[in-house]
Amino acid sequence: MRDSTVLITGGAKGLGRAFTEALGQAGARVFITGRDTAALQETVEKLAADGILVEAVRADVTDGDAMKDVVARIMDVSGRLDVLVNNAVDPGPAGPTADIDFDAWWRTQQVNVAGPLLSAQAALAVMIPAGRGRIINLVSPAGIKRWPYATAYSVSKAALLKLSENLAAELRSTGVTVLSYNPGIVDAGLTRAGIEFAGTTDDPWLARLGRWAIEARDSGAFTPLDTAVKALVRLARGDADVLAGLVINAEDDLDTRISERKASSR
């Protein structure tokens, strides 16, 4: 990844932080965003001390102008933007959809759908003229299967998956690829938080999700963090560009999928 510049939204926490570290170790210059200045600063200090080229810019993904400023900063410092990882997420409210709080539900769509769109628009303004670039949208089993009592999150991830698919088709002749990436359920970030809440929250629906996550973990359904991170690095490197528009799962046999796709398009 030497000479590559990557932008990871929400790159200071959870899976995003693990992606930042791995892409930095692979030689990329990494820019991270988020709203929590202290977490951004702490991540930069820690990773820079380990020799990683990382810079943080505070920005809310729902603010299109802020995302344009992030890309302008990247172009000033690095002169290029090769990869955008749309990772930032709002886990959304939990509970029966019939009476879920609408404002909280809508906020999840703003962060998880409008956020990646605004970030992609900011990135595409430099990627399309450069004739190259890669956008990786973090999706989830919750956007692929049904996920009752967490519809804000589930619906947002399903929408993001369609955004990837349509955008990839529109960008086919530009040199820019778009993929959806499903890391699987990982003992990090929002899943780890859900497990930790399970025993302490007064909210019965959050507790239910937390108990479900504990059962999934204990039955071996989780994807190891290392597997999720290694697959993301391969996608960022461009190994799976031939699969543009599709959903890549961390535990896929990626080489087989790539060779089957190449064979079918011959």
Ligand SMILES: NC(=O)c1ccc[n+]([C@@H]2O[C@H](COP(=O)([O-])OP(=O)(O)OC[C@H]3O[C@@H](n4cnc5c(N)ncnc54)[C@H](OP(=O)(O)O)[C@@H]3O)[C@@H](O)[C@H]2O)c1
């Ligand atoms: N963990 C899993 O098991 C799992 C499974 C499947 C898919 N995923 C996907 O992987 C990605 C990362 O998830 P995670 O578990 O690591 O989540 P997480 O620990 O909750 O981290 C979320 C990140 O998003 C940032 N963020 C939230 N709202 C934002 C906003 N409005 N503007 C900018 N940044 C914002 C947060 O930073 P600030 O607080 O600083 O804003 C934080 O860095 C998500 O897209 C998620 O859907 C995770």
